[in-house]
Amino acid sequence: MLIKKPDDIKASEITDKQVYLDRRLFMRGAALAATTVATGLLYRKLNPPPAETPKGEKLADFAKPTSDAALGEGFTVNEQLTPLEDITNYNNFYEFSTDKGSVASESKGFVTKPWTVSVEGLVNKPRTFDLDELLSFPLEERVYRLRCVEGWSMVIPWIGFPLAKLLEKAEPTEQVRYVAFQTLYDPKRMPNQRTGVLDWPYVEGLRLDEAKHPLTILATGLYGETLPPQDGAPIRLVVPWKYGFKSIKSIVKIQLIADEPPTTWNIQAPNEYGFYSNVNPNVPHPRWSQAKERRIGEFRMRETLMFNGYAEQVAGLYTGMDLRRYF
Numbered sequence: 001m002l003i004k005k006p007d008d009i010k011a012s013e014i015t016d017k018q019v020y021l022d023r024r025l026f027m028r029g030a031a032l033a034a035t036t037v038a039t040g041l042l043y044r045k046l047n048p049p050p051a052e053t054p055k056g057e058k059l060a061d062f063a064k065p066t067s068d069a070a071l072g073e074g075f076t077v078n079e080q081l082t083p084l085e086d087i088t089n090y091n092n093f094y095e096f097s098t099d100k101g102s103v104a105s106e107s108k109g110f111v112t113k114p115w116t117v118s119v120e121g122l123v124n125k126p127r128t129f130d131l132d133e134l135l136s137f138p139l140e141e142r143v144y145r146l147r148c149v150e151g152w153s154m155v156i157p158w159i160g161f162p163l164a165k166l167l168e169k170a171e172p173t174e175q176v177r178y179v180a181f182q183t184l185y186d187p188k189r190m191p192n193q194r195t196g197v198l199d200w201p202y203v204e205g206l207r208l209d210e211a212k213h214p215l216t217i218l219a220t221g222l223y224g225e226t227l228p229p230q231d232g233a234p235i236r237l238v239v240p241w242k243y244g245f246k247s248i249k250s251i252v253k254i255q256l257i258a259d260e261p262p263t264t265w266n267i268q269a270p271n272e273y274g275f276y277s278n279v280n281p282n283v284p285h286p287r288w289s290q291a292k293e294r295r296i297g298e299f300r301m302r303e304t305l306m307f308n309g310y311a312e313q314v315a316g317l318y319t320g321m322d323l324r325r326y327f
């Protein structure tokens, strides 16, 4: 693994890699581009899967949104799924490693039982939910695009439930305008928290209307099984119209509050990462364009879509807002 002193690692680390592709991904892209008959066999030959993909527990009871209505609501997309091997071997999860290829090995064996998520703040019924309670919300599959601010994207078949369903159990009061999220802080279990690469714990936030939007889910699984550690086990947020870093992993605390909460990447580099962080091809990051992206496994760049392709569902949340100012 890559060893760095904390001082050597800057916020710009999640930045400088827009054109970066590891060799494996490059070879795969080249192989696909080189032939129009890139059969599964050839693909596998040129790109042997890594030794391990994590073994989760099967999640039996979840609804699959296959109807046209689900497409219209953005609950699923008609696009090729990113292979499980890539979803679980190319990760951002700084609590384990700043190297995308090392998160899988560094997070292996991460213990997520027992686990609780507290829901507190300006609510009538503050509560702590254990994992069984969280898994007993009616689970649905949601096939979402995920786009990282660095310029890569994936299509992931998440399993989870709308965040709104959890929030309503706590009975938020009238004063609530924002929701704040916190990742576990436990350097024994998340060894990279011993370094100062980020301010720990990782924190994120949403405006209440964003949090209650039907596309915003808490994911407890992907590809039909419980979440692998590297993807945010046992429960993580997924907000598909925002850059990947808003989708905070391994959540232990959710607070319903009145004022805009601090967020990790904004603390780290306020001029580069705003509170909203909506995917927006028209507003470049200060040091690079956000107009295009590379779907993992593909060679040719794709045009990045406004709100990551979810404009029809979420543009209304931002009517009248200057999205250059509120980036």
Ligand SMILES: Nc1nc2c(c(=O)[nH]1)N[C@H]1C(S)=C(S)[C@@H](COP(=O)(O)O)O[C@H]1N2
Binding pocket: 087, 090, 091, 092, 093, 094, 095, 146, 147, 148, 149, 183, 202, 230, 231, 232, 243, 244, 245, 246, 247, 248, 249, 250
């Ligand atoms: N706690 C925590 N959550 C996190 C991160 C992190 O470093 N720590 N990285 C974010 C970033 S930058 C991205 S792109 C996504 C990546 O999710 P994935 O590895 O499941 O694809 O997780 C986000 N959630």
Ligand SMILES: [Mo]
Binding pocket: 092, 147, 148, 149, 150, 243, 244, 245
């Ligand atoms: Mo990211």
